[in-house]
Amino acid sequence: MAMREECKHFQSRTYPSGEVARFCELDLAPEAPWRCPADCTKYERRLADVAWVHGSLIPPKIEExxxxxxxxxxxxxxxxxxxxxxxxxxxxxxxxxxxxxxxxGLFSRWRRS
Structure with a gap:
């Protein structure tokens, strides 16, 4: 099963170099960033995304x-x-x-430790 981006525990970060880190914050996806376990017991749909419609922005390409x-x-x-x-x-x-x-600071030598 591909990474479940709608899962509450999925996180994605894009660094200034363009590198994208995709992972499970609970460390339950041993094959991240490519796959989540098919029978993950901690899967929960992210509440903020439940009724939202996402725009057409192009997400960064996931490495093969x-x-x-x-x-x-x-x-x-x-x-x-x-x-x-x-x-x-x-x-x-x-x-x-x-x-x-x-x-x-500038006056740190006069402060008491």
């Missing part, structure tokens, strides 16, 4: 689904996710430190 075994693709995506998850705490700490440094 890769050739190969579905299980191999799922395993590859899981491996990639584990790599990202392994560096996430360090990256978040680095960003937090940069934010703390940037909040120091």
């Amino acid at each position: 689904e890769p050739e190969g075994n579905s299980e191999e693709i799922t395993e590859l995506l899981r491996d990639a996710e584990s790599v990202v998850d392994s560096v996430l705490p360090e990256a978040l700490a680095e960003v937090g430190e940069q934010e703390r440094k940037s909040k120091r």
Whole structure:
């Protein structure tokens, strides 16, 4: 089953480079951005879209689904996710430190810590 764009848990983001990220916010679509599980128990139609009629804007083209075994693709995506998850705490700490440094003002040396 293709990604269910009308699902409450579907998200899509377009970055300045033109790259589009399409995913399930509950991480229940192991083959995202190409497919949702056919029998997903968490599927809920997005309430804001229930009675709306969408315009004719052209959505960004979805990249082609890769050739190969579905299980191999799922395993590859899981491996990639584990790599990202392994560096996430360090990256978040680095960003937090940069934010703390940037909040120091001109008179920060006279403030009490």
